Amino acid sequence: MQTDFLQEARRQAEICNACRYCEGYCSVFPALQAERAFSDGDLTQLANLCHNCRGCYYACQYTAPHEFALNLPQALADVRQDSWEEFAFPRAAGKAFQKNGFAIVLATVLGFALLFWAARALATTGGEGFYAVLSHNAMVAIFLPAFLFPLLSIAIGLRRYWQTVGGTPVRLSHLSGAIASAANMRNLKGGHGDGCNFEDEDRFTHARRYAHQAIMYGFLLCFASTSVATLMHYLLDMPAPYGLFSAPKILGLSGGVLLVLGCGKMVWLKLRSDTSLGATNAFGGEIAFTGLLGFVGLSGLLLYAASSSGWMPTLLAIHLGAVLAFFLLTPFTKMAHGFYRMAALVRDVQRRAAG
């Protein structure tokens, strides 16, 4: 990992440890205050525990122009961003996409192209609905590896993370504690429940927390929709298309709406935020990724709306192309943060249980 990022985070953490005014904001400070010296693994854990709520920055008496020049949200964001690149499998892919919005857009366009090509080359005649454009088997042939590979990659990344931060065997209670934190984004509430600082300097709002949860639950609903549909297809012999009041449609439509609204709001917020409190060079990558995720939701909704029109084949290729790019890029974009954040929360539950 980049030693200058770690060194800067260490310098700042040591000053924070002598102050401790911020211990009421989030999980980072109690974890920080449990140490007297900070190893690279400690800093990596703190960095991934940090939700970038920025409360500590705006409350800090030592921000520039003070000679201590503290900017802990940025110092931790740099370490965090760097750790995702370092832990990625393969590493080169992490380096190529994590901070690079252009590469993400390019990969998405390639996804479109692949699906247009597939629709033309593997055209079917017998299928119903979407399967008339691309057969179920062709879809599976494309998406099964595109789903399994990121899973494998993430698993390797998490293993590297766990070794770096010195994690111990995970128990159910560790997981449930971490899930409870993530489920209501406790660490974006500011400790007092007023939310975080993001789009308007030191004003506390829930805007980012709500946007994030819309994205998270939207994504989970869409994922549930696909999972349910897969089970219906294989176990119940009920192939698509499904009606409006079927489980896949209800889950998918609500999830899609949440994704679009959440991603739209998140991009709006990010554009208003002070980029110097995050990993500055990753800003483009974050915006592009959020855009891609929102586009997956939007193209899915459009596809549903236009499913009986002549636009359907085009929209299907676009939607599936975006989904493909999203899946394949998951370990190498901001999407990876969800997995590392969960790991950090689990590790923090372990630390508290041991302490």
Added chain:
Amino acid sequence: MTDTPDIVVIGGGNAALCAAITAAEKGARVLILETAPKPYRGGNSRHTRNFRCMHHGPLGPLVESYTEDEYLADLMKVTGGKTDEQLARLAIRTSEECLPWMEEHGVRFQPSLSGTLSLARTNAFFRGGGKSLVNAYYRTAEQLGVDVLYEAAVTHLELDGDRVTRVDYTYEGKAKSLSPKSVVVASGGFQADTDWLARAWGPAAKNFLIRGTPYNRGVVLADLLDQGIAQVGDPTQCHAVAIDGRAPKFDGGIVTRLDCVPFSIVVNKDAQRFYDEGEDVWPKRYAIWGRLVAAQPEQVGYVIIDAKSLNLFMPSVFPPIKADTLAELADKMGLPADALEQTVAGFNAACGEQSGFHPTELDGVATSGITPPKTNWARPITEPPFYGYSLRTGVTFTYLGLKVDENAQCSIGDRPVRNLWAAGETMAGSILGQGYLAGFGMTIGTVFGRIAGKEAAAHAN
């Protein structure tokens, strides 16, 4: 701002903001003139962390009760009776209603910080510290239509008998004037003017570090005192503590504190001990060490500990100086090596039974037969590596200030100045003659800031 405001508030810390918010809520048009640039707004309030508060039963983050009499007794103990009891009781009694008021105006509290459990009953801690309180008040003031000018330095208040007729200030390089109906002075003490400190203290003060804002230079205070506004407090009195000698000259704040003295020996530049390091627990002693160090040659002290004591105190902001031998440590710290070895040997020989050592209680593990003695936590300095810190005097605030009455109103001759009020550190000497009680500065600022704002608005409306 095109029109003349009803009220000009001079200063931009806690007291100023409480005054501005209170006055604006009474319908007055208020302008804050803050001499610091925006990132440094808030004066010493930026560095504070709690508010000492009377309460009957649990209140906000505070547990149990803290009565008026107990609060006053605590205050009398630290000031040695040099306290204006009437004003002190007013501050104490009003503090209870202040806490909910603070919450209503955006301040958020939290349980007392780790390592400060002893204050959980008496002091309400601001979540995020004093700068977050200052931020919240600026937000609230803004919503109430209060105007704020940063880097607006007040140079002079023109007095005509018992009235302030004009406020002169500089802003964006230009000299400007305003003639508001009421003026509130809340611009702190003079400790950042080291020339003034040196006049009061002697040349030794040039070696003092200033723990807080560099903007409390006492310009308005001096201007008013020169014109005969009633003054209070001893110019030589300031709240001074012993801090890390490597701290910045200004604005080092909380992190520069060193909690290791009770586990150490402290020597001067001649490597001689000069005071009982184990007299009491550190929170009760750090303030006297400011003066002890100030009395030593070159106003510097050197803390020496060994490996077994390193983890007994809060981490320091700068790592200690480290060496494998005392001679090497002396060399790195610029102390005479022979003298340091001799002092440590003498101290070590005077240490006795240590089985009762207890780092957080007065354990009575004492030396015998040396002067000065060490009366608690006396363990020999023997286990390498050895560690050292330099200690310097850090000034928090000065006591010389404006004398006010229970309406926070200033006076000249024997009569009140009809449209001048003061709040915060600039009038804290009206209550505190010497000594300091943690969190009481914010109590004075909040109570008298609100009174000043109310009175100033009543006069203006």
